[in-house]
Amino acid sequence: MNLTLADIRSRLTAIDELKDKVAYYSSRDEMKTPYCVFYRESTIDSGDDMHPASLREQTIVIELYTKKIDVELETAVEKQFADFDLEKSESWIEDSKEYQIRYSFTNYLK
Numbered sequence: 001m002n003l004t005l006a007d008i009r010s011r012l013t014a015i016d017e018l019k020d021k022v023a024y025y026s027s028r029d030e031m032k033t034p035y036c037v038f039y040r041e042s043t044i045d046s047g048d049d050m051h052p053a054s055l056r057e058q059t060i061v062i063e064l065y066t067k068k069i070d071v072e073l074e075t076a077v078e079k080q081f082a083d084f085d086l087e088k089s090e091s092w093i094e095d096s097k098e099y100q101i102r103y104s105f106t107n108y109l110k
Helices: 005-027 071-080
Strands: 034-042 056-066 086-091 098-108
Touching: 005 071
Parallel strands: none
Antiparallel strands: 034 056, 056 098, 086 098
16 A cells, blocks of 8 residues: 555554643553653655655654553554554663664655
8 A cells, every 4th residue: 555645644643642642641640651652754765776766755753662661552553554564673772771662664655
């Protein structure tokens, strides 16, 4: 499936709504594990063999930082972007002893 940038943005809006809920419950101490969700969008448009000029590469990166990953949010992220070419990496952030899950989604737009 070839999604448009509008499709991507609508899905990111859904993720932002989840983030807002997390912030609300965290502020009321109703959530034991506050975390943040954010994304970065980049566009590559070049004329070399790997990236023909007719293609724009849209990459969305969503990162979750938490001491304990919220399973429901992680599942929601994966469902929102199920039809993307999904890359997932996990690592510890040593200085804060927090856990990072990073999702990278690439979509090619003609």
